Amino acid sequence: MDAFPPAPASPKANALRLEAALQLLQQSGVALPETRQSDPAAWLQAVLDGLCELSSRDALTGLANRRQFELALAREVDRVARAGESALVLMIDIDHFKKVNDTHGHPAGDQVLRAVGQALHECIRPMDTVARFGGEEFAMILPNCPPAFGQTVAERVRNQVNSRPVKVAPGADVTVTVSIGGAYAPQWVRSSAPLWIERADQQLYRAKSEGRNRACLEMPPVSLVSAEEKGLLFGHSQFQDPE
Numbered sequence: 001m002d003a004f005p006p007a008p009a010s011p012k013a014n015a016l017r018l019e020a021a022l023q024l025l026q027q028s029g030v031a032l033p034e035t036r037q038s039d040p041a042a043w044l045q046a047v048l049d050g051l052c053e054l055s056s057r058d059a060l061t062g063l064a065n066r067r068q069f070e071l072a073l074a075r076e077v078d079r080v081a082r083a084g085e086s087a088l089v090l091m092i093d094i095d096h097f098k099k100v101n102d103t104h105g106h107p108a109g110d111q112v113l114r115a116v117g118q119a120l121h122e123c124i125r126p127m128d129t130v131a132r133f134g135g136e137e138f139a140m141i142l143p144n145c146p147p148a149f150g151q152t153v154a155e156r157v158r159n160q161v162n163s164r165p166v167k168v169a170p171g172a173d174v175t176v177t178v179s180i181g182g183a184y185a186p187q188w189v190r191s192s193a194p195l196w197i198e199r200a201d202q203q204l205y206r207a208k209s210e211g212r213n214r215a216c217l218e219m220p221p222v223s224l225v226s227a228e229e230k231g232l233l234f235g236h237s238q239f240q241d242p243e
């Protein structure tokens with residue numbers, strides 16, 4: 001069908017004024033179940049689920065958006081503090097992106113963003129999160145990534161992008177490079193997501209200043225925490241798993 005059928009013809013459904021939401025879901029290619037008459041509650045839940053999905057995704061690349069990334073990062077900060085496992089954040093910025101827009105136009109820039117997003121998505125594990133952070137900047141959360149492997153992982157991400165020229169016009173390919181900055185969350189420490197991102201950004205600035213197309217990581221300090229201090233962390237968790 002070319003359009004979503006109208007919402008269930010009941011006073012409550014009409015009071016919700018779902019027309020704009022349905023148009024948005026249709027434009028985004030979200031399919032709704034055919035249960036609106038037999039099971040209005042399930043149909044309405046599908047509408048809400050579709051809107052939540054759209055609100056967490058970047059429209060151009062299909063990756064998680066900044067809002068979803070920051071929520072995932074806050075959860076990871078909490079998990080690292082409670083469990084003491086290593087976790088790496090990578091901030092990834094496309095080099096000389098303005099030159100692509102100025103030379104080939106903004107549609108070419110959009111094509112580069114989509115291609116980079118796809119390349120980054122192919123680098124992650126199911127447990128990882130990759131997002132478009134804003135503009136030409138992307139970000140990754142990599143749980144359970146030991147410090148010994150951090151530089152190797154970052155280089156793999158960088159090479160994945162660099163090895164894929166992007167066709168921006170007939171006969172015109174653009175070789176894309178990225179600069180990457182990374183930082184580990186402090187283990188057994190109740191840090192914050194903004195501070196974690198700031199530390200990764202500092203490494204990104206270093207990668208840019210050292211010539212771009214490279215990855216710079218801040219390695220975590222070695223710290224010893226007593227069993228008593230570890231136990232205290234569990235009492236202050238906003239995301240602690242239920243019993």
